[in-house]
Each structure stands twice: as C-alpha cells, then as structure tokens.
Amino acid sequence: MIDVHYWPTPNGKKITIQLEESGIDYNVVACEIGRGAQFEEGFLAISPNNRMPAIVDHAPKDGGKPLSVFESGACMMYLAEKYGQFGGDSSRDKWEVYQWLMWQMANQGPKTGERGHFARLKDREGDQSYALRRFNDELHRLYGVMNNRLYDRRFLAGNNYSIADMACYPWVAGWKEQGIDIDEFKYFKRWFNQLSERPAVQKGMAIGEDQKQDYSKLSEKEIERVVSLLYNQRARPAPETGGLLE
Numbered sequence: 001m002i003d004v005h006y007w008p009t010p011n012g013k014k015i016t017i018q019l020e021e022s023g024i025d026y027n028v029v030a031c032e033i034g035r036g037a038q039f040e041e042g043f044l045a046i047s048p049n050n051r052m053p054a055i056v057d058h059a060p061k062d063g064g065k066p067l068s069v070f071e072s073g074a075c076m077m078y079l080a081e082k083y084g085q086f087g088g089d090s091s092r093d094k095w096e097v098y099q100w101l102m103w104q105m106a107n108q109g110p111k112t113g114e115r116g117h118f119a120r121l122k123d124r125e126g127d128q129s130y131a132l133r134r135f136n137d138e139l140h141r142l143y144g145v146m147n148n149r150l151y152d153r154r155f156l157a158g159n160n161y162s163i164a165d166m167a168c169y170p171w172v173a174g175w176k177e178q179g180i181d182i183d184e185f186k187y188f189k190r191w192f193n194q195l196s197e198r199p200a201v202q203k204g205m206a207i208g209e210d211q212k213q214d215y216s217k218l219s220e221k222e223i224e225r226v227v228s229l230l231y232n233q234r235a236r237p238a239p240e241t242g243g244l245l246e
C-alpha cells in the first residue's frame with residue numbers, strides 16, 4: 001500500500017492523478033499545511049523540506065522496510081518505475097518524460113506558485129507590481145513553451161501520455177484565475193481539454209477538495225495565522241550536539 005501525505009494543492013494532485021491513472025491502491029494521509037502539519041517531526045522525517053506531497057511505500061520492491069520519497073517529481077518517477085506505467089517505454093522515451101517532468105518541477109510549478117503568492121499578497125503587503133509583472137510574463141512564456149511543444153505532439157513527452165502531463169495539469173487547471181487567455185494557446189487548449197475529460201484526472205483533482213478551508217470565510221486573525229505560518233519561514237535550527245562535528 002502507498003501512503004500519500006497530501007493536501008489538495010497542485011503539487012499534491014499530481015500524485016493522486018497518477019495513482020488514479022495507474023490503478024494503484026493508496027491511502028491518503030492528510031497533511032493540512034494551513035495548520036502546520038508539514039512541521040511535525042514524523043512528517044519532517046520523510047519530507048525534510050517541510051513540503052507535501054510525499055509518499056511512503058509499505059511494500060517496496062526490495063522487500064525491505066517502508067520506503068519514503070519526497071518532492072512530487074521524485075514521487076512520480078518512483079511510482080512510474082515501480083508500476084511500469086507512464087514513465088516512457090524505451091530509454092529514449094523515458095528521457096523525454098524526465099526532461100518535461102524536470103521542466104515542470106523547475107519552471108512551471110515554482111513560477112506559477114510565486115505568481116499566486118504575490119497575487120494573494122497584493123492587497124496586504126504594499127506594491128507587488130514588479131513581482132506580478134515578472135511572474136505574469138514568466139507564466140505567459142511558459143504557457144507558450146507548452147503550446148509550441150504541443151503543436152505537433154499529442155502529449156508533452158511525445159505521443160504517449162505520461163507523468164509529465166500529469167505533473168503539469170494541476171498547475172494549469174486555474175488558467176483563468178492566472179489571467180491566461182486560453183484561446184491564445186490553441187495547441188495547449190487541445191491538450192488541456194483532452195486531459196480534463198479523463199476520469200482519473202477528474203478523480204485525482206477532486207481528492208480532498210471537501211476538506212479545504214474556504215479562505216474567504218476565515219476571520220482576519222485566522223488569515224494572519226495562516227499567512228505567518230506559510231509566508232514567514234526561516235531556517236529551522238539544527239541540533240547542537242551529536243552530529244558529525246563531534
């Protein structure tokens with residue numbers, strides 16, 4: 001059984017989409033980031049970056065103790081390899097998949113996340129216009145990268161649906177709120193509509209949605225608490241004794 005430490009955010013949904021697409025049995029372990037579950041010791045032991053998602057495989061292929069993986073891209077590679085699905089059939093295909101997965105992890109996900117961050121803060125923290133222009137431009141550029149890629153390919157890694165598509169999809173599901181005109185990117189739009197119709201994508205995207213807090217209903221004090229928890233993070237101190245310096 002695979003445990004997925006999860007909250008319904010785009011990074012989390014990459015994994016539930018893949019698990020649904022692959023027909024793998026899994027167990028969702030709620031990691032409510034707005035309440036600080038990502039800082040609990042048990043979670044940090046499997047995800048030292050205090051970010052979800054992470055997975056724990058209780059029946060790894062080597063028959064050994066449970067194996068944990070953090071970073072959504074690494075979780076996806078692990079599951080693709082273990083179950084032999086959506087990771088590319090030949091070595092050549094696999095490298096197409098991995099390049100586009102890395103593109104998502106290093107570009108599309110973080111830039112979209114930062115855009116959302118500054119857009120949310122714009123009425124609280126003074127002038128965010130430079131940051132917003134920078135990330136709006138980046139987003140527009142990244143939609144263009146996908147659009148060009150999908151001009152003559154059905155999927156990002158070629159003609160086979162892969163974890164690269166599943167990783168990108170949850171981050172573009174909000175294209176409207178991101179200020180994107182989808183009609184400007186017609187090859188992307190074809191791909192997006194095609195994925196949106198897949199039952200496993202719909203199911204993966206819906207997991208945990210009923211547990212999400214409606215931030216518009218939170219009191220100002222609650223909002224302050226969440227903002228300070230998520231947006232004011234600095235280094236956690238390392239233990240003073242018992243390490244390799246002794």
Ligand SMILES: N[C@@H](CCC(=O)N[C@@H](CS)C(=O)NCC(=O)O)C(=O)O
Pocket residue numbers: 009010011012033038050051052053070071072073105109229230
């Ligand atoms: N590169 C990481 C990013 C994960 C990430 O940013 N997760 C967010 C939710 S989407 C999180 O756990 N945030 C908790 C926090 O900021 O403390 C991945 O792809 O797994």
